[in-house]
Amino acid sequence: MPVDFSGTWNLVSSDNFESYMLALGIDFATRKIAKMLKPQKVIEQEGDSFSIQTTSTFRSYFVQFKIGEEFEEDNKGLDHRKCKSVVTWDNDKLVCVQTGDKKNRGWTHWIEGDQLYLELRCEDQVCKQVYKRA
Ligand code: ECB
Numbered sequence: 001m002p003v004d005f006s007g008t009w010n011l012v013s014s015d016n017f018e019s020y021m022l023a024l025g026i027d028f029a030t031r032k033i034a035k036m037l038k039p040q041k042v043i044e045q046e047g048d049s050f051s052i053q054t055t056s057t058f059r060s061y062f063v064q065f066k067i068g069e070e071f072e073e074d075n076k077g078l079d080h081r082k083c084k085s086v087v088t089w090d091n092d093k094l095v096c097v098q099t100g101d102k103k104n105r106g107w108t109h110w111i112e113g114d115q116l117y118l119e120l121r122c123e124d125q126v127c128k129q130v131y132k133r134a
Contacts, residue, residue: 011129
C-alpha cells in the first residue's frame with residue numbers, strides 16, 4: 001500500500017520556526033504571534049492529487065497540486081512572495097521545491113507511525129515540525 005497522508009493533523013512540536021520565518025523576512029510582531037500558534041493540517045490525497053489546508057487562529061493557508069505538475073504559489077498570508085512550485089515523490093516522502101526569490105526554498109513531508117513530519121526550508125534555515133493525528 002502506498003503512503004496516504006489524508007487526515008487531520010495537529011502540531012505537536014516546531015523546531016527553528018523563528019529562524020525560518022526570519023529567513024523569509026517576516027517582521028518581528030508577526031513572528032511573535034506566529035510562533036505561539038498550534039496549526040492544524042487537513043490533507044486530502046487522491047492518487048497523486050493533493051490539497052493541504054493549514055489553519056490557525058491567526059492565518060490560514062491552502063494549497064493544491066498534482067505530483068510533478070508545476071504550479072504558481074502566492075504564499076498569501078505568509079510572506080506573500082510568488083514562487084513556482086513542484087512536488088514530487090522521493091520514495092514515500094513528498095518533496096516540494098519552491099523556486100523564486102528565496103534560495104533553497106521548499107518542504108518535505110513524511111509519515112512515521114501516527115506522526116506526520118514536515119521540514120520547511122528557506123536559504124540556510126530548516127524548521128522541523130511534528131504533527132499527530134487528530
Ligand atoms: C498558516 C499557519 C501559520 C501562520 C503563520 C503566520 C505568519 C507567519 C508568516 C510566514 C511564515 C512562513 C510559513 C508559515 C508556516 C507554515 C505555513 C504553511 C507551510 C507550508 O508550506 O506548508 C505546506 C506543507 O504542508 C503546505 O502549504
